[in-house]
Amino acid sequence: MARLKRVVLDRLIRYYRFLADVSDGRRADTVTSSRIGAALEVDPSQVRKDFGTVGLIGMSRVGYDACEVCRTIRTVVGFDRPxxxxxxxxxxxxxxxxxxxxxxxxxxxxxxxxxxxxxxxxxxxxxxxxxxxxxxxxxxxxxxxxxxxxxxxxxxxxxxxxxxxxxxxxxxxxxxxxxxxxxxxxxxxxxxxxAGLGEIAYHLKGPRRAVRHRDYAAAIEGADAS
Amino acid sequence: MARLKRVVLDRLIRYYRFLADVSDGRRADTVTSSRIGAALEVDPSQVRKDFGTVGLIGMSRVGYDACEVCRTIRTVVGFDRPxxxxxxxxxxxxxxxxxxxxxxxxxxxxxxxxxxxxxxxxxxxxxxxxxxxxxxxxxxxxxxxxxxxxxxxxxxxxxxxxxxxxxxxxxxxxxxxxxxxxxxxxxxxxxxxxAGLGEIAYHLKGPRRAVRHRDYAAAIEGADAS
DNA sequence: TAGATTGTTAATCGATTAACAATC
DNA sequence: TAGATTGTTAATCGATTAACAATC
Incomplete structure (x- = not known):
């Protein structure tokens, strides 16, 4: 397999984290490219293409085997080699x-x-x-x-x-x-x-966000309760 | 000024850090796009274009005023607003x-x-x-x-x-x-x-780098001295 | 002047997205 | 079958790079 570009590698790791986290909760046997795409804001075509480059084959009408995806990405990235x-x-x-x-x-x-x-x-x-x-x-x-x-x-x-x-x-x-x-x-x-402070400073340059009084009240109440 | 894209923002901050660090050492009054480009592995055209989008004007045959660049980027990103x-x-x-x-x-x-x-x-x-x-x-x-x-x-x-x-x-x-x-x-x-561990694991998947014995000897000597 | 650099437009490159036949 | 999804090619989009006249 050709050397993976940085962007592809990063996306693969995001897919992996998403699947590894999700499968903790409920047993997700299979997963579709659009499901991953929706969760991670990546185009489904992109997901399929990335999977293709690491040799993952999906199933028509079903999607991909979630465990196989995790295993393959772990191997490709090298997370399985301590x-x-x-x-x-x-x-x-x-x-x-x-x-x-x-x-x-x-x-x-x-x-x-x-x-x-x-x-x-x-x-x-x-x-x-x-x-x-x-x-x-x-x-x-x-x-x-x-x-x-x-x-x-x-x-x-x-x-x-x-x-x-x-x-x-x-x-x-x-x-x-x-x-x-x-x-x-x-x-x-x-x-x-x-590294994050550039984006944060730039964001906070904008006008202050309006906060509703209802939120304030709820927040104080929540804080009192805890 | 239109909202800056993330990549542009990131580059501007890199320019800023480079100039702020460099001007600590020796008094760099002016700086050219190719100097910045060479140091940061960015195309000089890109530097000039980025500077243009934040309103920085350079001087023919001379380059840009380093202080002005720093000041402008600080203002644009918002680093000057605590x-x-x-x-x-x-x-x-x-x-x-x-x-x-x-x-x-x-x-x-x-x-x-x-x-x-x-x-x-x-x-x-x-x-x-x-x-x-x-x-x-x-x-x-x-x-x-x-x-x-x-x-x-x-x-x-x-x-x-x-x-x-x-x-x-x-x-x-x-x-x-x-x-x-x-x-x-x-x-x-x-x-x-x-975040960095993906890239690191992928890098270390490759074959182990050859190390010369001369390096070993020098390293031990250096460590003894310290 | 000659020469180095800017500012900007055009060309290139690569990445992302759309589309759709093939599949089960 | 009908319908949802893959795999892949083509189209689009945007970012990067090249080129070069204008400037001092």
Whole structure:
């Protein structure tokens, strides 16, 4: 199969999340392209085309096997192949990531955390031991770590990225605002926490939304009740 | 000016960040479309077109006034109009957001945090007081809060969103994996922490990158030195 | 002037949507 | 069968890129 474009990959993951979530509730054996399309605001033709590119075959008059769709997407994206990752910077954001049960679902196993603060070293967060940054290079090489998660001050990001790449890391999940330079073949996925604020600021530039007094009353009542 | 499309908005913000960062270092009075284009991998024509849509006029043979570009983009996006926001869920992720100096830069002023845990109520994180969730509705209405940041368990997200909307909140920055339903005119910006893992998993599906022994040696040496 | 850059129009490219025969 | 859905091709749409006269 040809390399999937980013937009297609993103849509496939949305389909997967939708189906995985829905099938938790009621047993959805089959699903049609228009059902997915309606829920996710994607054209049904687009859904069928995307399914076609990953080799999914539907059934006339019935739709697609929901389980097969999930399984296929998991395989195509690679969620079914666990890979080891280390977290660098055991601060609040680092702790939040370690605590997220979600990451497991997508194949990531965070096997160690690193921090330069001696008071943090030796402690455990969510079952993951915090090691001194001094042993990072050795650890990454010995355990053939493929992903590094950067939750550190931006100034430390580039030197660390250089070190990690030379130790064989193949992808960097960068939570710092720093722009990282890495050799071809290494993936940098920037995850700026503040990414949404542009859209939000632009939205709030508009005139203030009118709020009805009835809503106010109901809200206070609701808050009192809780 | 017509409503900006999302892609244009995103590019404008990238230009802004690039110029704001660069001008910290050396005094860049003017900047050309090709300079920006090269740095950000955007076609120079695209840069000029985007600048045109926000009314920026360049100078032949010279380029654009870097300060004017920054100022104009700030105004167009709305970063120069501060707005109040509340954070709901003072956990690790919530703490990380409160600690981020970045949010101020984009117009957001987090004025209060809320949590249902009585042990957290009354404490302060980064100068922001944690209030009981009970007073949320009243607080939001009295202070005319426009943005709510959701860093809570997903199951609580929809009911809270309903409450917030009825209290006049106009935008929700949703860090939970829950899909939220809100009335037209209210913006939901989903900020899934795990968004990058699809691309990462897909990248790591490929064959393992070859690592040269020379890199290993250098890495260990570098780590020893630090 | 010569040359570099803008501003804008035209051309290209790719992605999305529409349409419809084939299928069960 | 009738009708709903797929799979796929053609048409449309919009975004990106190329080109180039105008400018300083």
């Amino acid at each position: 890979y080891g990752g280390v977290l660098i910077g055991a601060g609040k954001l680092g702790g939040a990531i370690l605590a997220s049960a979600e990451v497991d679902r997508y194949g990531l196993r965070i096997v160690a955390a690193f921090d330069s603060d001696p008071f943090k070293v030796g402690r455990h967060i969510e079952g993951v031991t915090i090691l001194p940054i001094r042993v990072l290079a050795t650890y990454v090489m010995e355990h053939q770590i493929r992903l590094a998660i950067l939750t550190i001050p931006p100034s430390a990001a580039q030197p660390l990225a250089d070190l990690l790449v030379s130790c064989g890391v193949e992808a960097i999940w960068n939570f710092t605002p720093a722009r990282l330079e890495v050799p071809r073949g290494v993936l940098v996925r920037n995850q700026r926490l503040t | 707005y109040g926001g509340v954070l709901i869920g003072a956990g690790k992720l919530g703490g990380a957001i409160l600690a981020s100096a970045e949010v101020d830069r984009y117009g957001l002023r987090i004025v209060a945090a809320f949590d249902s845990d009585p042990f957290k109520v009354g404490r302060h994180i980064e100068g922001v007081t944690i209030l009981p969730i009970r007073v949320l509705a009243t607080y939001v209405m009295e202070h005319q809060i426009r943005l709510a940041i959701l860093t809570i368990p997903p199951s609580a997200a929809q009911p809270l969103a309903d409450l917030l909307v009825s209290c006049g909140v106009e935008a929700i920055w949703n860090f939970t994996p829950a899909r939220l339903e809100v009335p037209r005119g209210v913006l939901v910006r989903n900020q899934r922490l795990t």
